[in-house]
Amino acid sequence: MASHQLIDAYLDELSRRLPADAVDELADGLHETWRHHLDQGLTSAEAAVAAIAEFGTPTQVNDAFVTHATGRRAARLLLATGPIVGVCWGTSLIAAHAWTWSIPATAASLYATALLSVVACLIAAATSRHDYRRTRLGHIGAAGLVALDAVMLAAVVLAAPILVWPMVIAIPVSLVRMGLTLRHAQRLVGA
Amino acid sequence: MKADGQQLKGHLDVLLLAALEDGPRHGYAVKEALRDGSGGRFDLPTGTVYPALHRLETAGLIAGSWSIVDGRRRRTYRLTAAGRRRLHADRDAWRDFAAAISAIVERKPWPATS
Numbered sequence: 001m002a003s004h005q006l007i008d009a010y011l012d013e014l015s016r017r018l019p020a021d022a023v024d025e026l027a028d029g030l031h032e033t034w035r036h037h038l039d040q041g042l043t044s045a046e047a048a049v050a051a052i053a054e055f056g057t058p059t060q061v062n063d064a065f066v067t068h069a070t071g072r073r074a075a076r077l078l079l080a081t082g083p084i085v086g087v088c089w090g091t092s093l094i095a096a097h098a099w100t101w102s103i104p105a106t107a108a109s110l111y112a113t114a115l116l117s118v119v120a121c122l123i124a125a126a127t128s129r130h131d132y133r134r135t136r137l138g139h140i141g142a143a144g145l146v147a148l149d150a151v152m153l154a155a156v157v158l159a160a161p162i163l164v165w166p167m168v169i170a171i172p173v174s175l176v177r178m179g180l181t182l183r184h185a186q187r188l189v190g191a
Numbered sequence: 192m193k194a195d196g197q198q199l200k201g202h203l204d205v206l207l208l209a210a211l212e213d214g215p216r217h218g219y220a221v222k223e224a225l226r227d228g229s230g231g232r233f234d235l236p237t238g239t240v241y242p243a244l245h246r247l248e249t250a251g252l253i254a255g256s257w258s259i260v261d262g263r264r265r266r267t268y269r270l271t272a273a274g275r276r277r278l279h280a281d282r283d284a285w286r287d288f289a290a291a292i293s294a295i296v297e298r299k300p301w302p303a304t305s
Binding site for chain 1: 217218219222236237238242243246249251260261263265266
């Protein structure tokens with residue numbers, strides 16, 4: 001398979017930043033572009049320079065992948081809607097006097113720590129501008145949020161002595177968030 | 192006059208979907224279709240087209256499949272049924288939008304709708 005050292009160096013740089021599948025796809029497109037310029041009568045080196053110029057700098061390509069990364073987008077959406085879910089559950093827990101429930105303090109602390117960790121993951125992914133790997137934290141954060149929603153629902157079913165009216169909003173809101181997040185994850189697996 | 196990525200922001204999805212309407216294409220061919228179809232105006236950095244295709248694939252609007260061509264892995268994309276529906280909807284919305292802009296900017300009469 002013919003190539004040029006400039007193209008190889010360009011792809012090497014991208015392979016340090018992007019997933020292997022993305023780099024394979026870029027390599028195919030870059031070779032097509034290079035061949036196109038060779039057919040136009042350019043030398044191998046000129047064709048490589050022209051192909052790379054047409055593709056954009058590695059930073060430009062990397063940043064475009066970061067901008068479109070599904071983990072970053074999911075993190076931004078979850079952070080934007082998170083406060084709504086938080087207010088629903090905060091109101092519910094206060095109305096239900098959650099501090100009187102028979103839940104060990106350790107379990108409550110673990111839940112709070114996990115929630116903070118998930119939010120930290122989502123913020124890291126949502127604010128990433130140049131680091132593609134960091135956007136993947138969005139998927140971890142999304143999975144964590146589904147687990148935390150499930151734990152909260154289980155706690156209400158198992159530990160809440162009575163249901164209070166704000167839960168009528170909080171429970172469906174959590175279920176919708178879980179459903180949408182899992183559907184998004186299913187698409188990612190299928191893509 | 193060339194349009195850059197910023198100017199195409201908000202329109203890139205429908206352009207990519209339209210580029211795949213006639214049949215499956217790989218990333219570079221999609222970029223070429225955009226450039227040729229626009230008379231050279233939409234000449235985006237090729238490398239920035241691929242992440243947008245990935246996003247459309249994750250959204251279920253296009254589907255990709257790998258093949259081996261000249262010893263290299265090639266990913267080819269095709270429109271899904273959902274992508275075709277989105278393209279038709281976006282095309283109708285674009286026609287309305289363009290007609291409204293033209294009516295004001297070029298002082299053309301508002302087109303009659305059936």
